[in-house]
Amino acid sequence: MYVTIPTQPSANADVTPLRNAHTIPAEARLKAGSYLYFEGDSVVWLYQVITGVLRLTRMLEDGRRQVISFGYPGDIVGFPSDGLHHTDCDVLVTARLQPYRRSSLECGDGDPELHQKLLQAALREISAMQDHFMMLGRKSAIEKVASFICVLSDRVGRDCGAYRHVELPMSRTDIADFLGLTTETVSRTFTQLRKSKIIAIDNIHTVIILRPTALLALSLGDRE
Template sequence: MYVTIPKEHAETTPAVPLESACVKCPEARLKAGSYVYFEGDPVVWLYQITTGVLRLTRLLEDGRRQVIAFGYPGDVVGFPSGGLHHTDCEVLVDARLQPYRRSALENGEGDPKLHQELLQAALREISAMQDHFMMLGQKSALEKVASFLCILSDRVGQDVAGHRQVDLPMSRADIADFLGLTTETISRTFTQLRKSETIAIDNIHTIIILRPKALLALSLGDRGR
């Protein structure tokens, strides 16, 4: 769905460029709050998320923030735009990342299979971005939040005591900036879903989906269920 590696995998220093620290591309470990890269940095490495959650953001010209994506295990982040990173990439949950040289995507240098896998990951990112743009432009606040929860449920939800549980490591403000809404609207919509007994809110970072079919129907614009 759319989400500087410390030397020797140091977990206390938040931002040391991996370009200067990694030659053989070993897996890197990053603490929450550290940055993988910044918007405008030259792209030398791509990163596949092994564990953890990343947040990709951009600042608009008027200073507002747009959350472009959340990176989860299996996602590849860092694809170039004109040779540069087009977002900041911050670690939300302690993460392990597998770096790959940008050249592996562009010319298949040394491993044609890896080249093909990275190319497919880039195409999936394009498709996900198109879906995101459509959601931002066409859906109501309720439909956006329901869609967001359905995607996370499918991607990283866990079955607990007969219901689907979804962890939300991001803040309500992060969700708002991802869906093009205000934080207040996100809170009101969660309350609406809770009062309709579609979801339960175990704590601010844990949602329990009580009626998955109803949530899916809401995500599709059907409020009659």
């Protein structure tokens, strides 16, 4: 998941694997805190997230961390760079994953339909990554945080009464490392949104959107 215009199905709905028949091996299940792969590992499998949340990260040369993206249901992670994984990938919320062989992406000899679906998923990721990088360079802190909440609202938000609730399994530091901000700036921005009565914070991991139109306007750069 990147901060961009969502193109994946909402994670509130059940995710259907790209290919139900002849998929080998069966679903993998990983507990929160475990790692799926590490940067530099050879890519053998790609993984479609069925349930749960993944975190993809890289370490910079100076020791700082960059969160590259989050993997939500419907996302596919593990696309290779010169045959290798270019990020670490760990599990934030216990996940079910459908593996697909890397060869299914690189050639369509075995299953042309699966090859085409994986190729389209890779192209969507490239486009979303470009949009996300543009957002990082152009938006202010409040615009970035508002955009982040809006995208998660669309992907995993749930309606409770008159308001929409969004679960944030990641820490404020994760959000900061994802949006190119400091943890203090992210915390301050959440407080600003709360004081403006645009959101409420039920607990550190739950945001309640009180004024969705105002939040969307902020994400687009329209200030009240």
